[in-house]
Amino acid sequence: MGSCFSSASLKNQASSERKECEEEIQVCVERGDDGLSPDEKRRIASLYSHRGNKGLNQDAAILCKGYGTEEGLFCGVFDGHGTSGHTVSRVVRDYLHALLLGERNALLLSQEDDGFTDSTDTSSTDGEEVLDEWKEACINAFKTMDEELKVRPNLDCSFSGTTAVSVIKQGEDLIIANLGDSRAVMGTVSEEGHLEAIQLTTDLKPSVPQETERIRKSNGRVFALEREPHIQRVWLPDEDFPGLAMARALGDFQLKNYGIISVPQVAHRRVTSRDMLIVLATDGVWDALSNEEVVSIVWSTETNEDASKTLVEAARNAWKSKFPSAKVDDCTAACLFFQEERQELLLPTVQDK
Numbered sequence: 001m002g003s004c005f006s007s008a009s010l011k012n013q014a015s016s017e018r019k020e021c022e023e024e025i026q027v028c029v030e031r032g033d034d035g036l037s038p039d040e041k042r043r044i045a046s047l048y049s050h051r052g053n054k055g056l057n058q059d060a061a062i063l064c065k066g067y068g069t070e071e072g073l074f075c076g077v078f079d080g081h082g083t084s085g086h087t088v089s090r091v092v093r094d095y096l097h098a099l100l101l102g103e104r105n106a107l108l109l110s111q112e113d114d115g116f117t118d119s120t121d122t123s124s125t126d127g128e129e130v131l132d133e134w135k136e137a138c139i140n141a142f143k144t145m146d147e148e149l150k151v152r153p154n155l156d157c158s159f160s161g162t163t164a165v166s167v168i169k170q171g172e173d174l175i176i177a178n179l180g181d182s183r184a185v186m187g188t189v190s191e192e193g194h195l196e197a198i199q200l201t202t203d204l205k206p207s208v209p210q211e212t213e214r215i216r217k218s219n220g221r222v223f224a225l226e227r228e229p230h231i232q233r234v235w236l237p238d239e240d241f242p243g244l245a246m247a248r249a250l251g252d253f254q255l256k257n258y259g260i261i262s263v264p265q266v267a268h269r270r271v272t273s274r275d276m277l278i279v280l281a282t283d284g285v286w287d288a289l290s291n292e293e294v295v296s297i298v299w300s301t302e303t304n305e306d307a308s309k310t311l312v313e314a315a316r317n318a319w320k321s322k323f324p325s326a327k328v329d330d331c332t333a334a335c336l337f338f339q340e341e342r343q344e345l346l347l348p349t350v351q352d353k
Helices: 017-022 085-113 127-151 209-217 253-258 291-300 304-322
Strands: 004-006 025-031 042-050 059-065 073-081 164-170 173-179 183-189 195-199 221-223 233-235 242-244 265-270 275-281 331-337
Touching (some): 004 085, 073 275, 085 164, 127 173, 127 265, 173 183, 209 221, 242 253, 275 291, 275 304, 291 304, 304 331
Antiparallel strands (some): 059 073
16 A cells, blocks of 8 residues: 555654654655655655643544555544544544545445446546545445444543544545544635635534534534533533534544434545645644635745644644633644645735634
């Protein structure tokens, strides 16, 4: 499947889980011929995570090179919650990418057995066909991941779980799968030469009308507490508990009968010469910075290698400025770059959140 990079791969294998959850992580992946020196290689991706002030870092992230094809990539960002959230996010980080590829390969074999021909090079196929194939693989893989969490020894996911936002790149095709309130945003160039921020995912929160309707039809309750009227949460039918701030998640099995689902939203986009970058990040970043601020910060960073760290540090500073009485959330970002040459671009107009 190629090489995978995550927080775990940077740690001493003897390190405790607690130490892993507390430390910062930074990963950079390079594009270039093996004959080039490290300084000559073009950086194509970086990951960075920083623990907030709430305890263990419950975020996790991974990037896999050679995913499905030699030039394929998988990138995922996961934001755990609940008592075991730090463990759930890392289990999903370690297994989901393999489940996705396994489901995709199984579908290809099934098509061959039925007399259909296909190729793992999706760059020449119709976008709708690519979406249909990967959507089925994503839905199946997320379902399997959820089932494995439920039976995993020594891991109680009754009221613990994780979000999952991932991008799969096969040729020029991008498949974006999202579950929860982490987010993917693309930086693309307009016809006028401006760098624009395009949100590729929906924040799947209880406040989204379709999500609210599904939860209430399943006898779950959705309401906000008086002390935080801007945050809609999911509650059990007869108890003011647990107050989950997202409508879809892996884990959280005590809420699965009340409208919380593990079915991802899946979308397709074909990369063009105008598309510069994608940022995947947990809500610790998006709660503090707008989409426009994020793509501006990433594009303005001197090197791609430092982009994710610069972004996370900017988000942490914004937290301290905008929410001085609140504890800073865990912040994790993954930045993927599509073009080898930097361009001089007009940055997007930044509006206050």
